[in-house]
Amino acid sequence: MKDKREELVEKLLNQGYIKTGKVKKAMLHVPREEFMPPEIRRYAYLDRPLPIGRGQTISAPHMVAIIAEQLDLDEGMKILEIGTGLGYNAAVVSEIIGGSGHVYTVERIPSLAEKARENLEKTGYNHKITVISGDGTLGYPEKAPFDRIYGTASSPKIPEPLKKQLRIGGKLIIPLGSANYFQELVSVQRISDDEFKSEDLGGVAFVPMIGEHGWPED
Numbered sequence: 683m684k685d686k687r688e689e690l691v692e693k694l695l696n697q698g699y700i701k702t703g704k705v706k707k708a709m710l711h712v713p714r715e716e717f718m719p720p721e722i723r724r725y726a727y728l729d730r731p732l733p734i735g736r737g738q739t740i741s742a743p744h745m746v747a748i749i750a751e752q753l754d755l756d757e758g759m760k761i762l763e764i765g766t767g768l769g770y771n772a773a774v775v776s777e778i779i780g781g782s783g784h785v786y787t788v789e790r791i792p793s794l795a796e797k798a799r800e801n802l803e804k805t806g807y808n809h810k811i812t813v814i815s816g817d818g819t820l821g822y823p824e825k826a827p828f829d830r831i832y833g834t835a836s837s838p839k840i841p842e843p844l845k846k847q848l849r850i851g852g853k854l855i856i857p858l859g860s861a862n863y864f865q866e867l868v869s870v871q872r873i874s875d876d877e878f879k880s881e882d883l884g885g886v887a888f889v890p891m892i893g894e895h896g897w898p899e900d
């Protein structure tokens with residue numbers, strides 16, 4: 683599996699998704715197969731999103747690379763992720779911010795949150811990543827403000843609580859747009875208490891962020 687991981691990282695570098703040494707090192711280190719159900723592990727190093735149950739997916743590696751690069755991460759940062767899935771993206775981010783940083787990640791489907799906790803324990807990330815079961819559109823006020831916030835599910839608009847919980851100078855990355863797989867990845871920087879500067883990073887396809895400040899449940 684390690685050879686296949688090296689090949690995939692090389693491909694993502696050549697395609698320009700991985701740009702920095704820190705993202706390369708993290709993606710070489712984190713075993714994606716350990717974050718997948720056994721029946722699909724053999725596909726772990728294809729650059730594709732894959733089904734993880736309950737209609738959800740593990741994000742494609744190139745998407746994890748794009749988010750990690752755009753977040754412009756540094757050691758010691760405090761991060762909030764909305765949409766844990768099975769924990770892979772959070773592990774890559776944790777690897778970059780190191781032992782002095784912490785990732786808080788919120789997942790709305792309790793069985794996925796539980797499985798993610800198991801995966802993170804098995805791979806040794808459980809002391810640096812806290813999985814919270816609940817509606818991530820509310821953020822996680824207990825640990826705010828965050829240096830970086832990112833969503834791995836798409837919302838019709840930026841959930842207000844996330845803007846409030848972003849540190850001044852901090853960055854938020856989230857897919858915005860329709861619920862049905864056509865969205866723009868948007869990066870927002872908090873300039874002051876009530877000033878935000880946003881930048882469009884291009885088209886993406888994510889599952890919907892369902893919650894009080896996202897899409898309503900069917």
Ligand code: SAM
Nearest residue numbers: 740741765767770771789790818834891892893
């Ligand atoms: N970060 C994951 C990874 O490493 O592959 C991506 C998981 S998937 C693309 C998005 C996840 O967002 C799903 O597990 C879904 O249940 C979750 N989700 C959707 N709406 C949510 C919400 N309001 N709060 C928390 N999680 C949510």
